[in-house]
Amino acid sequence: MPIRQLKIRGVRNLQPLDLTLHPGVNFIYGANGSGKTSILEAIVLMATGKSFRTSQLKHVQAQDADRIELVFDIEDEALGQCQLDSLRLKSGDNLLKLNGSVLTAQTEAAQWLPVQVIEPTTFKLLSGSPEERRQFIDWGVFHVEQKFIEHWKVFRKQLKQRNAVLKEKELQWLPVWNQTFAESAAVIDNYRRTYLKRFKPEFERILQQLDDSIQVQLAYYPGWDRDSELNDVLNKQQERDLALGYTQSGPHRAELRIKVDKQPAAEILSRGQQKTVVAALKIAQGALFQQESGRRTIYLVDDLASELDEKHRFALCKLLEDLKCQVFITSIDKDKLTDIWQPVASKVFHVEQGIISEDSPATA
Ligand SMILES: Nc1ncnc2c1ncn2[C@@H]1O[C@H](COP(=O)(O)OP(=O)(O)OP(=O)(O)O)[C@@H](O)[C@H]1O
Numbered sequence: 089m090p091i092r093q094l095k096i097r098g099v100r101n102l103q104p105l106d107l108t109l110h111p112g113v114n115f116i117y118g119a120n121g122s123g124k125t126s127i128l129e130a131i132v133l134m135a136t137g138k139s140f141r142t143s144q145l146k147h148v149q150a151q152d153a154d155r156i157e158l159v160f161d162i163e164d165e166a167l168g169q170c171q172l173d174s175l176r177l178k179s180g181d182n183l184l185k186l187n188g189s190v191l192t193a194q195t196e197a198a199q200w201l202p203v204q205v206i207e208p209t210t211f212k213l214l215s216g217s218p219e220e221r222r223q224f225i226d227w228g229v230f231h232v233e234q235k236f237i238e239h240w241k242v243f244r245k246q247l248k249q250r251n252a253v254l255k256e257k258e259l260q261w262l263p264v265w266n267q268t269f270a271e272s273a274a275v276i277d278n279y280r281r282t283y284l285k286r287f288k289p290e291f292e293r294i295l296q297q298l299d300d301s302i303q304v305q306l307a308y309y310p311g312w313d314r315d316s317e318l319n320d321v322l323n324k325q326q327e328r329d330l331a332l333g334y335t336q337s338g339p340h341r342a343e344l345r346i347k348v349d350k351q352p353a354a355e356i357l358s359r360g361q362q363k364t365v366v367a368a369l370k371i372a373q374g375a376l377f378q379q380e381s382g383r384r385t386i387y388l389v390d391d392l393a394s395e396l397d398e399k400h401r402f403a404l405c406k407l408l409e410d411l412k413c414q415v416f417i418t419s420i421d422k423d424k425l426t427d428i429w430q431p432v433a434s435k436v437f438h439v440e441q442g443i444i445s446e447d448s449p450a451t452a
């Protein structure tokens with residue numbers, strides 16, 4: 089699934105950038121503030137329409153630019169070749185194209201770019217809001233189950249309509265909406281549940297390889313009392329839903345609980361251990377995606393050395409190498425990368441004040 093060529097214009101401090109990438113490992117090193125994370129940020133922006141650093145995309149756009157322009161040439165094992173083109177103006181308008189044809193949904197671009205990010209704040213997947221862990225599950229389902237996105241859109245629409253009915257206090261319509269809402273909720277729940285059943289053993293296998301001293305349990309909560317039918321729960325909670333003006337229970341409240349000895353993992357594990365668990369979650373997801381679709385994930389590992397000691401860094405790199413997928417790894421020092429790991433298939437890039445250059449094989 090590699091990105092073959094990358095063109096980036098108007099992102100943070102990066103100078104106009106045209107890169108031919110390696111389908112395997114791409115090391116990117118450079119001093120603080122040189123632009124390493126910004127390169128990864130641009131890839132995530134193309135894949136998801138979002139940044140992992142800010143919720144306000146205006147900060148991603150270079151101060152002296154009037155637009156962000158990204159062009160990616162992609163070669164996918166299953167989908168073939170394509171060119172993705174994204175133009176994002178200061179006004180917030182965004183034009184996304186696939187082989188020159190305008191796309192109407194970001195998810196159509198996302199399909200081509202199954203990207204996973206491991207960066208210094210990824211431990212937040214454990215300590216952050218349930219929404220982050222819901223999105224994590226849904227990444228896996230979305231990339232494996234082609235019909236999921238359609239069901240997801242139907243579910244979101246029904247949630248919106250039920251909430252509107254609650255706000256307007258249109259009591260006569262509620263039984264109808266409860267029924268249809270519960271039906272589409274069951275579809276989403278079923279996708280997530282069956283995905284996690286396949287995911288758990290993969291996660292345990294990967295975590296064992298990263299660090300066999302960490303014992304973590306994953307528990308799925310569907311968003312309502314698992315021993316009750318959602319329709320019954322909705323009927324029971326109707327008064328409170330009406331008072332609040334929104335639906336309290338359903339797949340929009342689902343949660344992946346990650347525990348150590350029955351306690352939340354985020355409260356027990358050290359920062360490095362949390363990063364290891366999150367890396368295991370993300371690598372397991374990529375491995376499962378590969379097994380089930382025959383396609384590969386693209387891994388973006390920002391600041392590899394942060395929080396991870398040499399042993400864990402090496403174990404992580406080995407797992408990524410075994411997956412034979414495209415990887416981007418950044419580090420301040422070149423040695424921090426190349427001392428522990430020298431994959432056969434790689435390119436080394438150096439970034440200096442927003443300018444990126446490829447190290448020649450002799451210096452790499
Ligand atoms: N909108 C912007 N326009 C221009 N420059 C920006 C903008 N936003 C951030 N910068 C600058 O861009 C540079 C790139 O930052 P980036 O986070 O990519 O560096 P980095 O190489 O990852 O550094 P570190 O090793 O500290 O993580 C920084 O020097 C920052 O001050």
Ligand SMILES: [Mg+2]
Binds near residue numbers: 124126390391
């Ligand atoms: Mg950085």
